[in-house]
Amino acid sequence: MQITGAKDRPTKSSPASVDGNPRPLLRIEGLSKRFGSFMAVDRLSLDIHAGEFFALLGPSGCGKTTLLRLIAGFERPNAGRIVLDGVDLAPVPPYRRPVNMMFQSYALFPHLTVEANVAFGLKQEGLPRGEIAGRVADMLALVKLESLGTRKPNELSGGQRQRVALARCLVKRPRVLLLDEPLAALDKKLRDLTRFELMELQRQLGLTFVIVTHDQSEAMIVADRIGVMDRGRLMQVAAPDEIYERPGSRWVADFVGDINLFEGRVGDDRLSVEGTAAGRLRIAAPIGAEPRTPVWVAVRPERIRLSHDKPPNLENCLAGTIVEIGYLGDVSIYQVRIADGSRVKAAVANTDGNGGDSPQPADNVWLSFSPEAPIVLMR
Amino acid sequence: MKKQPRSLWQRFAISLPYAWLVAFFLVPFLIVLKISFSQGAIALPPYRPVLDLTAGWQGIERFFTGLSFDNYRLLGSDPLYLLSYVKSLEIAAFSTLMLLVIGYPIAYGMARTPRRLQAVLVVLVMLPFWTSFLIRIYAWMNILQRDGPLNELLMTLHIVREPPVWLATDTAIYIGIVYSYLPFMVLPLYAVLEKLDESLLEAAADLGCPRWKTFWLVTLPLSSPGVLAGVLLCFIPIVGEFVIPDLLGGSRAPMIGQTIWMEFFGNKDWPTASAVAIVLVCLLVTPIVVFQHQAMRGGERS
Numbered sequence: 001m002q003i004t005g006a007k008d009r010p011t012k013s014s015p016a017s018v019d020g021n022p023r024p025l026l027r028i029e030g031l032s033k034r035f036g037s038f039m040a041v042d043r044l045s046l047d048i049h050a051g052e053f054f055a056l057l058g059p060s061g062c063g064k065t066t067l068l069r070l071i072a073g074f075e076r077p078n079a080g081r082i083v084l085d086g087v088d089l090a091p092v093p094p095y096r097r098p099v100n101m102m103f104q105s106y107a108l109f110p111h112l113t114v115e116a117n118v119a120f121g122l123k124q125e126g127l128p129r130g131e132i133a134g135r136v137a138d139m140l141a142l143v144k145l146e147s148l149g150t151r152k153p154n155e156l157s158g159g160q161r162q163r164v165a166l167a168r169c170l171v172k173r174p175r176v177l178l179l180d181e182p183l184a185a186l187d188k189k190l191r192d193l194t195r196f197e198l199m200e201l202q203r204q205l206g207l208t209f210v211i212v213t214h215d216q217s218e219a220m221i222v223a224d225r226i227g228v229m230d231r232g233r234l235m236q237v238a239a240p241d242e243i244y245e246r247p248g249s250r251w252v253a254d255f256v257g258d259i260n261l262f263e264g265r266v267g268d269d270r271l272s273v274e275g276t277a278a279g280r281l282r283i284a285a286p287i288g289a290e291p292r293t294p295v296w297v298a299v300r301p302e303r304i305r306l307s308h309d310k311p312p313n314l315e316n317c318l319a320g321t322i323v324e325i326g327y328l329g330d331v332s333i334y335q336v337r338i339a340d341g342s343r344v345k346a347a348v349a350n351t352d353g354n355g356g357d358s359p360q361p362a363d364n365v366w367l368s369f370s371p372e373a374p375i376v377l378m379r
Numbered sequence: 380m381k382k383q384p385r386s387l388w389q390r391f392a393i394s395l396p397y398a399w400l401v402a403f404f405l406v407p408f409l410i411v412l413k414i415s416f417s418q419g420a421i422a423l424p425p426y427r428p429v430l431d432l433t434a435g436w437q438g439i440e441r442f443f444t445g446l447s448f449d450n451y452r453l454l455g456s457d458p459l460y461l462l463s464y465v466k467s468l469e470i471a472a473f474s475t476l477m478l479l480v481i482g483y484p485i486a487y488g489m490a491r492t493p494r495r496l497q498a499v500l501v502v503l504v505m506l507p508f509w510t511s512f513l514i515r516i517y518a519w520m521n522i523l524q525r526d527g528p529l530n531e532l533l534m535t536l537h538i539v540r541e542p543p544v545w546l547a548t549d550t551a552i553y554i555g556i557v558y559s560y561l562p563f564m565v566l567p568l569y570a571v572l573e574k575l576d577e578s579l580l581e582a583a584a585d586l587g588c589p590r591w592k593t594f595w596l597v598t599l600p601l602s603s604p605g606v607l608a609g610v611l612l613c614f615i616p617i618v619g620e621f622v623i624p625d626l627l628g629g630s631r632a633p634m635i636g637q638t639i640w641m642e643f644f645g646n647k648d649w650p651t652a653s654a655v656a657i658v659l660v661c662l663l664v665t666p667i668v669v670f671q672h673q674a675m676r677g678g679e680r681s
Contacts, residue, residue, distance in 0.1 A: 072581075072585060073584075074581050074584075074585075093584075093589075094581070094584040094585055095584045095585070095586075095587045095588055095589050096587070100585055100586070101581075101582075101585050103578050103581070103582060105576070105578050107576065107578040107579050107581065107582035108582075109579060109582070109583075109597060109601075110601070111600045111601055120583070120586050120588075120596075121586035121587055124586055124587035124588050124592075125587060168586065169585075172586065172587070
C-alpha cells in the first residue's frame with residue numbers, strides 16, 4: 001500500500017463524479033438540532049454517495065458528533081430530513097436503521113466475549129446459528145482477531161478493542177458506517193497504522209463510511225471528501241486537496257493547516273492586492289472581485305521562502321526578524337516579525353541536516369513567495 | 380502484584396480488622412459453639428460443663444467428656460425446629476423476591492432521573508432510617524389493626540365489605556419485611572445501575588435491539604453484582620428476623636429468630652438455643668460462600 005499524500009491518490013476517485021446514479025445514498029436536508037438555546041446542528045444540508053469515505057472535520061463542540069447521532073437515530077432533529085436510499089429515516093427507530101455506529105468509547109459489552117459482541121447484531125436479525133457463526137468468524141479473521149474470540153473486552157489491549165468495535169459494526173453490513181473519533185483513543189503509532197487499515201477495509205468491503213474527527217491530518221489521509229464544520233454549519237465540503245489548496249473562507253484556511261493572512265484591497269488590475277502589511281502583493285490569477293474590494297491573501301507557511309540575502313525579484317517579498325524557531329525534525333517553523341509588528345510563519349524543510357548557515361533567532365531575513373502561492377479569500 | 384516487605388505500621392493497620400473480627404466475631408462464636416455442646420443446668424452459668432483449670436489435667440478431661448451432641452439430636456427429633464427453619468427460609472426467599480421485583484424498577488428509575496434529582500431521591504430512600512425501626516413497626520401494627528387506617532381505606536373505597544384481619548398473619552410479616560428492607564435492596568441496585576454506561580444501551584439499539592430486549596441482554600446482566608448484593612443484604616438478616624414476626628406475625632409457626640429467643644429467655648435453655656443458632660449460621664454461611672465465590676470470579680472478569 002502506497003499512500004503519500006492527498007494529491008497523488010489516483011486510485012481513490014471520487015465516486016460522486018464517476019457514479020452514473022445521481023441520487024445520493026444519504027441525503028441530509030436542512031437538518032437542525034437544538035439543545036436548549038444552543039444550536040448543535042444548524043440548517044445543515046449534505047449529500048453522501050455510495051462507496052464514499054466522508055470525513056466530518058471540526059473543532060470540538062462544532063456539532064459533528066451530534067450530526068452522526070442524528071443519522072444513527074439517537075437524537076431527534078428539530079427540523080429537516082435525513083433520507084437514506086430514498087427513505088425518510090424520521091419515523092425509523094435506531095434499532096431498525098440500516099446504519100451502524102462505532103462509538104468513540106467503543107461501547108463493547110463487558111459481560112460478553114469478543115465473539116458474542118460481534119455476533120450480537122446478527123442475533124437481533126434472527127439469522128440462523130450457522131450463518132452467524134460463519135460471518136463472525138470471517139469478520140474476526142478480517143480484523144485479525146481470530147485467536148481472541150473467547151476473550152472478554154477487558155482482557156484486550158486498546159487497539160484490539162477498537163478492532164472488535166469495528167468488527168461488531170461491519171458484520172452487520174450497514175448501508176452507512178458511522179465512526180465517531182474511531183482512532184482518538186489509540187496512541188500515535190497505532191493510530192497511523194489503523195488509519196490505513198480502515199481505508200483498506202472500506203475499499204475491500206465497498207461500504208460507505210462517515211467518520212467524525214477533530215484531527216485534520218486523519219481526515220486528509222482517509223477521506224475522499226471532507227466536510228469542515230463550525231458551530232453547527234458546514235463551512236466547506238470538498239476533496240482534501242481542494243480544502244487545503246482552495247479553502248472557501250478564512251476560517252477553513254485557518255482551521256485546516258497553518259496559514260498567514262494579509263488583509264488588503266483588490267488592485268485596479270485585479271492581479272494584485274494593495275495595502276497589506278506586506279505592501280502590494282502580486283497574484284497570478286485574476287481575482288474575481290471588483291477593484292478596491294477588501295480581501296484576504298492567505299499564504300501557507302511552506303510556500304514561503306526564507307533567505308538571508310534580498311531576493312533578486314522584488315515582488316512579494318518582505319523583510320523581518322526571526323523571533324522563534326520551532327524545530328519539528330522534518331521541517332522547522334520560523335516565526336518572523338515583519339515591519340508592522342505582526343508575525344509571519346515560514347516552514348523550511350530540513351533537507352541538509354544541521355547545515356552551517358541555517359538562520360538563527362534575531363537574524364534579519366527576507367521572506368518571499370511566488371504570485372502562484374497566495375489564495376485570495378473574500379470572507 | 381509484587382510482594383514487598385511490609386512496614387511495622389502496615390502490619391499494624393492490616394492486623395486491626397483481623398483483631399476486631401477475632402474479638403467480636405470468632406471468640407463469641409466459639410463460646411456459643413461450646414455452649415451448644417453443653418447440658419442445661421440450674422446454675423450460674425446455666426449450663427455444664429464449665430472449664431475448671433484449678434483442677435488441673437483432670438479438670439480439662441472432665442470438661443471434654445462432658446460435651447455431647449445431645450442438643451443437635453433434639454433439633455432433629457422435634458419437628459418444631461425444622462418447621463421453624465423452613466418457615467424462616469420460605470419467608471426470606473419470598474420476601475427477597477418481592478423486594479427485588481419492587482426495588483429494581485425503583486432503582487432503575489432513580490438512576491435514569493436527572494443527576495440533580497438523584498441525590499434527593501437517595502436521601503428519600505434512606506429517610507425511614509431517621510425514625511427508630513421499632514417505632515416504624517409499631518406504626519404498622521396500628522395501620523394493620525382491625526379498625527386501623529388500612530381497613531378504613533379499603534372500606535371507604537368499597538374494595539372489601541368486612542374488615543379483613545391483617546395482624547398475626549404471614550401477610551403482615553411480608554408487609555413489614557418488604558417495607559423495612561426496601562432501602563437495602565434499592566441502594567446496591569441503584570449503585571450499579573447509576574454507573575451503567577449509557578452508550579452500551581445505545582450500542583445495543585444500534586445493533587438492532589429493541590429497548591425491552593436491551594434490558595434483558597445488557598442492563599440486567601450488567602447489574603447482576605447489584606442484584607447479588609441486594610439479595611444477600613436482604614435474605615440473610617430476614618432469615619434471622621425477630622422483631623417483625625414477633626410484633627406483626629402470629630404465634631402458631633414461629634420464625635427461627637423467635638425460636639432462639641424462646642429457648643434463651645423463655646426456657647432459659649442456653650445450650651439448645653445455641654445449637655439452633657449454630658445450625659442457622661451453617662445454613663446461611665453456605666450460600667454466602669457460594670455467592671461470594673461467584674462474585675469474586677465475576678469481579679475478576681469485569
